[in-house]
Amino acid sequence: MDTESKLQLIKTHIRAFPDFPKEGILFRFCSDGGSVPGLDARGFLFGPLLAQRLGLGFVLVRKKGKLPGPTVSVSYELEYGKSDAEVQEDAVAAGQKVLIIDDLLATGGTMFAACELMRKLQAQVLGCMVVVELKDLNGVDRLKPHKVFSLIQY
Ligand SMILES: O=P(O)(O)OC[C@H]1O[C@H](OP(=O)(O)OP(=O)(O)O)[C@H](O)[C@@H]1O
Numbered sequence: 001m002d003t004e005s006k007l008q009l010i011k012t013h014i015r016a017f018p019d020f021p022k023e024g025i026l027f028r029f030c031s032d033g034g035s036v037p038g039l040d041a042r043g044f045l046f047g048p049l050l051a052q053r054l055g056l057g058f059v060l061v062r063k064k065g066k067l068p069g070p071t072v073s074v075s076y077e078l079e080y081g082k083s084d085a086e087v088q089e090d091a092v093a094a095g096q097k098v099l100i101i102d103d104l105l106a107t108g109g110t111m112f113a114a115c116e117l118m119r120k121l122q123a124q125v126l127g128c129m130v131v132v133e134l135k136d137l138n139g140v141d142r143l144k145p146h147k148v149f150s151l152i153q154y
């Protein structure tokens with residue numbers, strides 16, 4: 001595909017959401033469905049690289065209030081606090097197989113929330129992938145029966 005065609009293709013994926021994040025703003029957001037959800041924020045460093053290698057679409061799982069349009073959300077606890085994770089309702093199709101990516105697994109609270117979001121969207125979680133797993137915090141147990149793949153166990 002030539003460069004001009006690629007730019008045109010990107011344009012077709014730019015959506016406009018009125019009155020987000022506040023009234024009077026037309027919020028432009030470039031997104032498409034996908035099967036590699038990555039977690040805000042450090043999961044965004046690794047997820048897109050892997051998705052591109054696999055030829056799959058990347059999906060943003062964000063902290064609450066950052067995504068326009070209809071979303072599903074889940075509250076969760078992590079090692080040092082509480083938060084809420086969100087994903088756009090149409091980011092993953094029902095029945096879609098997904099591989100969730102983050103940089104690090106500690107207690108597993110964040111990854112568990114992402115699995116919950118995928119369950120709400122009726123996606124099938126094939127696995128949870130992280131670069132670093134902090135073994136003494138037992139995140140792997142928290143995530144059972146989901147499979148966890150980690151590059152470094154620390
Ligand atoms: O296994 P857990 O106990 O849930 O902790 C792991 C999560 O904590 C960190 O994210 P954080 O919420 O600090 O956000 P950040 O990526 O924006 O720094 C890390 O990137 C994981 O997502």
Ligand SMILES: Nc1ncnc2[nH]cnc12
Binds near residue numbers: 078079
């Ligand atoms: N101990 C830790 N180090 C880095 N990121 C984390 N996220 C949760 N716990 C963490």
